[in-house]
Amino acid sequence: MDKVTVGQDYVKSLLKPRDPKAYKNSFGHALLYAGSLGMAGAAILSARACLRSGVGLLTICSPAYNNDILQISVPEAMAIASDDLYANTDLSRYNAVGAGPGLGQGYSQAAILEKLLKSSSYPMVLDADALNIIARSRYLLEYIPAGSVLTPHPGELKRLVGQTDDWDNMIQKAKALAADNGITVVVKGAPTVTISPAGRMYVNTTGNPGMATGGSGDVLTGMVLALLAQGYESEQAAFIAVYIHGLAGDMAAGKLSMTAMTSADIADSLPQAWLQMTETL
Numbered sequence: 001m002d003k004v005t006v007g008q009d010y011v012k013s014l015l016k017p018r019d020p021k022a023y024k025n026s027f028g029h030a031l032l033y034a035g036s037l038g039m040a041g042a043a044i045l046s047a048r049a050c051l052r053s054g055v056g057l058l059t060i061c062s063p064a065y066n067n068d069i070l071q072i073s074v075p076e077a078m079a080i081a082s083d084d085l086y087a088n089t090d091l092s093r094y095n096a097v098g099a100g101p102g103l104g105q106g107y108s109q110a111a112i113l114e115k116l117l118k119s120s121s122y123p124m125v126l127d128a129d130a131l132n133i134i135a136r137s138r139y140l141l142e143y144i145p146a147g148s149v150l151t152p153h154p155g156e157l158k159r160l161v162g163q164t165d166d167w168d169n170m171i172q173k174a175k176a177l178a179a180d181n182g183i184t185v186v187v188k189g190a191p192t193v194t195i196s197p198a199g200r201m202y203v204n205t206t207g208n209p210g211m212a213t214g215g216s217g218d219v220l221t222g223m224v225l226a227l228l229a230q231g232y233e234s235e236q237a238a239f240i241a242v243y244i245h246g247l248a249g250d251m252a253a254g255k256l257s258m259t260a261m262t263s264a265d266i267a268d269s270l271p272q273a274w275l276q277m278t279e280t281l
Contacts (some may be wrong), residue, residue: 003201006194011243012277014236018054027056028095028229032222033082033116033130035062035102036109040069042102042128042218045263047074049222050098052270053241055229059094061085061112082112089115096122096228100130101218110137117143123228124148127221128156135159141181147234149224150177151186153217175199184234186224186242188217194239202239206246210258211266219267220245248273 004010019026030050035043043062050058051074060070064081071079086108091097097120103109110133116124117140124145126134131152134140136159144150152160154170161173171193178185178195185195190209194202223245227237248269252261255269 002199003203006202006204006239006243008243008277011240014240015278016230016232017278024056027054028226028231029057029059029093030055030225030229031059031061031091031094031097032101032225033061033085033097033099033103033112034218035060035066035070036104036106037063037065039102039104040066040073042215043070044073045215045267046098046101046218046222046225047077048267049219049270050226051076051222052267053223053226053244053274055226082108086112086115089119091116091119091122094120094122094229095231096124096225098125098127098221098225100125100127101221103129103133105129105132105136109133114140114143117145120145123234125151125221125224125228127151127217131156132159144181144183146182147184149184149186149228149234149238151188151217151221151224151238153188157185157187171195171201175201184238186220186238188220192242192246194235194242196235200235202235202242204239204242204246206243207249208246208253208258210253210261211246211249211263213261213263215263216245216249216266219263222267223270244270244273244277247276 058077060077061080164170174185178197182197187193192204223241248266251269252265
């Protein structure tokens, strides 16, 4: 099938039960490169979603001036200064790498992102400013590790594939981007569509307009990163995260309204969403 409608039963059938004998390293170690001056909140939202999606260990890479707020806001995560990572880009202890939320597009961010792309032998999830940096320096496309996941909204996608106002044409261009680079592309929208390198489309069935709020994509990035670190195949990690992200958004809207909900409410609703999806595992 070239097109799959993603529903609850399908997602449940793919979720892995937690091994009773497991310990934290059993569920992967993720590295999240995120945050800049005035944008630590994006890193926090993404990190909280990653931790709420089953990752064993999480290290946040951000400028040193963000360290205090990150350590206070996400005490479960470790932190490393971005300058230190640039000086020693050893990714051997990580199982997946995420980059982009609140990152900024300056020279230093682009230089660190390039080192991460060239150093990672594991899949990456790339969002927001990571995508904008790549769109501006297109040679970086060839360094994206195979199996990586890109999560653009339509504006970011247009910067990568060219201007288009036609949804069907945008999807076709996203398919070409996925096929040409061996990656999975998540086109965020209503509905969100996940496209595999082979051209298979996974059409999501959860979510609501209340999720059109700043930080919602940062939450999704953290979720995809957590599933990649746990060993899910890239396209499964992408559409599973999209489905449960939307489910958490629906739960947040049910409690708070689509008007009043925020992206933090989506992250806060993840435990309820995961409970609904895993209660029979």
